[in-house]
Amino acid sequence: MPKEITYCPYCGGLLTRRHAEGRERLVCTQCDAIYYQNPLPAATALVLNGANQLLLGKRAVDPARGEWCLPGGFIEMGETMEEASLRELREETGLEGRVMSFVGCFYQNSATYGGVIIFGYRVEAGGSTPRAADDMEEVAFFDLHSLPHVAFEAHRKLIAALKEQVPTQ
Ligand SMILES: [Zn+2]
Missing domain, CATH: 2.20.70 (Ubiquitin Ligase Nedd4; Chain: W;)
Structure with missing residues (x-):
C-alpha cells in the first residue's frame, strides 16, 4: 500500500x-x-546506439532495486516532460541527449506511489560512454530484441511501443 x-x-x-x-x-x-x-507524472529516455541496442540502468534503490529499467524519474515542477527525460538521463547515465520523438505514455499502479504516469521519449545521445550514477548502480546497452527483465510494466510497454517504431534491420 x-x-x-x-x-x-x-x-x-x-x-x-x-x-x-x-x-x-x-x-x-x-x-x-x-x-x-493523483497519479504522479514521470519521464523516461529511450536511447538506442548505432547497433540498435537500448540503454538500460540497474536500479540502486527501491522500488525494484537490482532490476533493470529505463533511465527516468519524476517530473519536477516547472519542467516539461522532455526536459525531465533529458535531466534524468544526464543524472543517471552522464549522457547529454536530444529528444527525437515521443514514444508513448502509460499508466501503472505503484505500490509506493499509488499510481504513476510514465512518458517515454526517443533520445539521441552523443558518442560518449554512459556511466552509472544517482539511482543506477550499472548502465549498459542491450540488443533491443534480447533485453533482460525490465522492472516496471509501463517501461515494458514503452519498449514494446519503441520496437514498433524502430525499423528492424
Ligand atoms: Zn485543513
Missing part, C-alpha cells in the same frame, strides 16, 4: 475519508480542504 497522509497540509488538522466531489476522498476535519490524490 502507498504511504497514507494523516494531517491536512494547509492547517495541520486531521484528515478523514468521506464522500466529496463524486468519490471517497481525504478531507480535512478542521478547514474542509480536500486532499486530492
